Amino acid sequence: MNRISVACMLTIVVFANATAQSLYVPRNVQEAYKKGTRSEDGRPGKNYWQNSGKYTISVTALPPDRTIKGSEQITYFNNSTDTLRNPVIKLIVNIHKPGATRFNDASDNYLTSGIHIDAFSINGKTATWQDPQYHYTWQSFHLPEPLLPHDSVQLTFDWHYEISLQSGREGMLDSTSYFLAYFYPRVAVFDDYNGWDRMDFTDAQEFYNDFNDYTLKVTVPKNYIVWSTGTLQNPNAVLQPAYVDKLNASLNSDDIIHIATAADLASKNVTAQNETNTWQWTASHITDVTCALSDHYVWDASSVVVDDATKRRASVQSAFNDTAKDFHQMVEFGKHALNWLSHNWPGVPYPFPKTTIVQGYADMEYPMMVNDNTNPDPVFSRFVAEHEIAHTWFPFYMGINETRYGFMDEGWATTFELLIGREDLGKDMAENFYKQFRVEGWIKDNSMEEDLPIITPGNILGISALGNNEYGKASLGYLAMKDLLGDALFKKCLHEYMARWNGKHPIPWDFFYTFNDASGKNLNWFWNNWFFTNYYIDLAIRKVTKTTTGYAINIKNVGGYASPVDVVLNFEDGTSQRVHQTPEIWMKNQKEATVSIATKKKVSSIKLDGGIFMDADESNNTWNK
Numbered sequence: 001m002n003r004i005s006v007a008c009m010l011t012i013v014v015f016a017n018a019t020a021q022s023l024y025v026p027r028n029v030q031e032a033y034k035k036g037t038r039s040e041d042g043r044p045g046k047n048y049w050q051n052s053g054k055y056t057i058s059v060t061a062l063p064p065d066r067t068i069k070g071s072e073q074i075t076y077f078n079n080s081t082d083t084l085r086n087p088v089i090k091l092i093v094n095i096h097k098p099g100a101t102r103f104n105d106a107s108d109n110y111l112t113s114g115i116h117i118d119a120f121s122i123n124g125k126t127a128t129w130q131d132p133q134y135h136y137t138w139q140s141f142h143l144p145e146p147l148l149p150h151d152s153v154q155l156t157f158d159w160h161y162e163i164s165l166q167s168g169r170e171g172m173l174d175s176t177s178y179f180l181a182y183f184y185p186r187v188a189v190f191d192d193y194n195g196w197d198r199m200d201f202t203d204a205q206e207f208y209n210d211f212n213d214y215t216l217k218v219t220v221p222k223n224y225i226v227w228s229t230g231t232l233q234n235p236n237a238v239l240q241p242a243y244v245d246k247l248n249a250s251l252n253s254d255d256i257i258h259i260a261t262a263a264d265l266a267s268k269n270v271t272a273q274n275e276t277n278t279w280q281w282t283a284s285h286i287t288d289v290t291c292a293l294s295d296h297y298v299w300d301a302s303s304v305v306v307d308d309a310t311k312r313r314a315s316v317q318s319a320f321n322d323t324a325k326d327f328h329q330m331v332e333f334g335k336h337a338l339n340w341l342s343h344n345w346p347g348v349p350y351p352f353p354k355t356t357i358v359q360g361y362a363d364m365e366y367p368m369m370v371n372d373n374t375n376p377d378p379v380f381s382r383f384v385a386e387h388e389i390a391h392t393w394f395p396f397y398m399g400i401n402e403t404r405y406g407f408m409d410e411g412w413a414t415t416f417e418l419l420i421g422r423e424d425l426g427k428d429m430a431e432n433f434y435k436q437f438r439v440e441g442w443i444k445d446n447s448m449e450e451d452l453p454i455i456t457p458g459n460i461l462g463i464s465a466l467g468n469n470e471y472g473k474a475s476l477g478y479l480a481m482k483d484l485l486g487d488a489l490f491k492k493c494l495h496e497y498m499a500r501w502n503g504k505h506p507i508p509w510d511f512f513y514t515f516n517d518a519s520g521k522n523l524n525w526f527w528n529n530w531f532f533t534n535y536y537i538d539l540a541i542r543k544v545t546k547t548t549t550g551y552a553i554n555i556k557n558v559g560g561y562a563s564p565v566d567v568v569l570n571f572e573d574g575t576s577q578r579v580h581q582t583p584e585i586w587m588k589n590q591k592e593a594t595v596s597i598a599t600k601k602k603v604s605s606i607k608l609d610g611g612i613f614m615d616a617d618e619s620n621n622t623w624n625k
Contacts, residue, residue: 021524024455024532028193029509037192038507042514043500049079049192050399050505053212057184060219061293062276063176066163068183074155076147076187084147086140088196091115092182093161093170094136095203101136103204103463109166117185119158137201138188157185167361168203169371170290176224177294179360179371182207189401191505199403199459204466206395206402206409209287211503216289219278223268225260225299227319227356228291229368230283238277243270250301251315256331260299262322283367285503287396290366292358298322304335306342307349314338315354324374326381330357333382334370337389337420345419346412347491348498351397357385365391365413383421383433390416398498399505406458406466408508411474414438418475418612431612438472443537443614451534455508476537476563476613477530483564484526484583485519493518525587526562535560539608540620542592550598553606553623555585557593559616562586566609571601578609 032038036047059070078084094100097114120129132139147153163178164171170181188197189208197208218226235244243259250257260270271277301317316334320327334357342349352368360371365388375381395402395409402409421430442450449465454474458466482490496518497511512527538559545552553567562583569577585593608621615621
């Protein structure tokens with residue numbers, strides 16, 4: 001009942017605002033404007049702040065033992081103007097506990113007893129930790145002394161958990177290959193518009209993290225290789241010299257270098273031959289760290305220039321079962337993605353030193369890491385890898401609140417996936433993929449849930465509406481704006497938005513208002529139409545009139561969305577003409593528009609073709625003489 005009530009109230013509010021050239025702004029965001037932490041021109045306000053931490057994490061994994069043990073020291077900086085008394089700790093691995101709130105059923109192989117805090121201290125003094133009783137994936141605790149503005153607190157945790165047999169976003173890939181993600185207690189985001197992030201992780205929505213500095217140490221048995229977020233600090237201590245040389249060579253090579261082949265791994269002489277080896281990584285100003293480990297995954301690597309101005313290269317690596325045929329091409333796929341995305345869309349150089357694509361089961365992105373299924377069709381494998389790598393810019397470069405506003409990252413990754421796909425696969429195949437996976441399910445489902453406004457917070461949506469709002473609908477909205485502004489102005493606005501908010505925490509209004517400001521246009525009519533209404537795509541030819549100069553085609557906007565459309569005229573002489581209409585035709589009247597086309601030829605039929613902007617009812621898209 002609560003979800004339905006909130007959604008209905010939101011729909012009423014946005015309908016009222018859709019007729020005005022202003023946007024609905026939540027009261028907490030209005031308060032941020034008053035405080036000066038955000039600005040109504042889309043810039044960070046003069047009083048903008050965000051909190052951060054320094055994490056030193058040590059974790060031990062000794063397959064086939066499923067117990068993961070860890071310890072960490074956190075220095076948490078309160079850069080806000082508030083005094084903090086009850087910090088919130090995220091415990092994502094507790095999603096595996098029986099009774100945890102989750103969107104899907106959980107098998108016995110998925111369930112574990114969750115994370116166990118073995119020791120906890122605050123500023124060096126031992127403290128008592130109470131496990132969460134209701135909200136399993138987060139817990140608050142009381143500080144003995146309040147954390148004042150511009151001060152810091154030191155926290156330490158020792159913990160252990162049993163890695164799940166069933167692998168999803170994290171878990172066992174096989175008996176001796178693990179993917180560790182969300183495996184450490186972390187301080188939740190405390191932000192300027194919503195305070196502490198107390199949203200449950202349900203295994204459907206994604207994440208919201210601060211930008212932190214990390215040192216990660218991973219201890220594993222000999223003959224195990226570890227791949228991780230960050231830069232490996234001690235290759236000479238964990239690898240034999242020949243493999244160090246190959247790793248170093250790959251960092252400046254265009255060629256794919258097979259750092260560790262199946263034969264190399266079978267020799268059991270790739271790593272240092274201590275009983276255990278501790279691999280150490282560092283990463284600065286980044287939202288998360290994750291790692292994978294295996295004693296039989298092969299290791300390929302190469303690099304690609306991602307910044308022409310500085311000639312900076314990024315390393316592209318891959319770890320996989322030698323039997324996975326598509327993964328033998330994965331480094332090449334990754335290089336192409338980094339190159340294209342850096343130079344075309346979004347056209348901002350890849351911001352990190354490397355990316356590693358690991359064969360797993362999640363089809364999921366992490367900072368500098370990708371966990372992807374193997375697929376018999378390498379075309380589909382590339383399609384998925386490019387989508388996950390595109391997430392580098394949204395949410396990892398931009399600090400998106402994915403839990404609440406997932407359309408701000410999934411919508412962009414889906415958009416870039418289409419744009420790079422047109423070059424990789426050709427326009428027809430790329431757009432067929434896009435329609436099949438991103439649009440068709442939504443536009444053919446006429447239920448109320450599918451028409452909820454994109455702006456509806458993701459943490460109150462059901463799984464189907466969540467997916468369609470965040471992926472296809474949002475992407476179509478971005479592409480419609482691209483069509484409206486043209487590529488040059490759209491890219492100028494996008495780059496301005498990214499320049500203002502990279503390394504920070506933008507919210508939708510920062511995006512909307514930055515585009516308004518950078519374009520020099522009041523685009524609120526469009527934002528209202530696409531993001532704040534329960535419209536959909538459905539155009540119809542209402543009437544065709546012969547004029548002195550040609551034809552006037554009256555188009556009714558049944559669904560309401562300000563979509564671009566091609567008007568296709570078929571003439572009696574067997575020729576045809578395609579005339580593109582941008583969303584601007586709906587700017588003054590979102591209910592109907594008349595398109596005038598000059599021609600001396602006689603028309604036999606007229607058709608509306610939306611392309612990727614699929615129409616809910618195509619039966620009224622054609623007029624015949």
